[in-house]
Amino acid sequence: MAAGARGVPATIVMPQDAPGVKRAATEAYGASVIPCEPTSAAREAAAAAAVAATGGRFVHPSNDPAVMAGQGTLALELLEAVPALQALVVPVGGGGLVSGCTVAAKGTRPGLWVTAAEPALADDAARSKAAGALAPAAPTAAATIADGLRTTLGPNTFPIVRDLVDEVRCVSEVEIRAAMRLVYTRLKVVIEPSAAVGVAVALSPAFRAAADAAGIQHVGVVICGGNVDPDALAGFLRAE
């Protein structure tokens, strides 16, 4: 969409199991989509081939500092809209969103508490933060319904998660589904499972107890990503 607004051609490498609505929307906004096998190796190879073929500039979806900074503007807007915010919960996959939001939020509000939210089945960020070193992908990562969070932290996003994010909390698939169902039935907003992970953490007894203990009453949750195929939605909303 940004490329289209500037009249710049865009080529997007997308796993072939991405939601059909995501691919359709990407193409409708004017991009060329190159499908690939849903592995990091296939994705990198397809991106390298596209760069070679088009002479374009490679833009990583999470580890590029400009992408991180751009995603961080979301936290600035949220803090502007809700100045009373004391905590922020942001899903973590590649870490672009959470690291950008953390730098932006703490730059303007140093005391703000930031929680990264991760599926327990893809808990590399939690393990990386606990170990103080980049951990490999969880062997169960492909099994989470939060497909946008299956990727791992990168060399630019990890240091921010390690040093600036206050904690990483994990939630189960059942909790992710319940959060998605709540947002669908009450807010009437379609969010993809990855976007529901932050809501699930915010609603979890452990997070609520910790927030209560810290006197935190105003919690912001970043809900980002609404690509759900209509045919898949009912399945996601089931309890398990």
Added chain:
Amino acid sequence: MAAGARGVPATIVMPQDAPGVKRAATEAYGASVIPCEPTSAAREAAAAAAVAATGGRFVHPSNDPAVMAGQGTLALELLEAVPALQALVVPVGGGGLVSGCTVAAKGTRPGLWVTAAEPALADDAARSKAAGALAPAAPTAAATIADGLRTTLGPNTFPIVRDLVDEVRCVSEVEIRAAMRLVYTRLKVVIEPSAAVGVAVALSPAFRAAADAAGIQHVGVVICGGNVDPDALAGFLRAE
């Protein structure tokens, strides 16, 4: 929800074919739901029986002046948020929403153009306005997917549609589905078919041509109603 906030017991008569999520949400907000056959006669009988049994006050969903006024506050909020608005498109079934919005909008902005939006299969408001007298329900009314708009205008809502609403425009089932699909895939908002009828009118070539001819550039569309069972959603979003 309003009754719960005031601690007043509420009994809601609901057609037995209403979406399951609608009934579940109503009960979760604290109301008792009485299901009935999906006909006006059955609904009125069930409501009368509930009033007799509980000693409660009957509240009509559209023809009650207080309900109409309450629904009109929606137009006030919209005009406050978007002062540049030149036209308003509001779905019409029983007419509570459109009459309330029209009175409120024209009271503060006399020159605002108001279009009532109706499914062609349930076009009693269009026929009533054309005839200058209350028309009976269309024989095809039960066939529209916009189940919230199958009802007809009442003695309090009709005069406002007749005298203050500028026009009634009808759309096809295909147009309603396309509007619902657009809102789902791009705005990521779940709206029920009845709520999509206003979007469908606003996007229709006939409305757009009329708006262009009148120099109208800022059109507000009231989107109201998000009760869609997840299992039914994909079917609604299909082209026909």
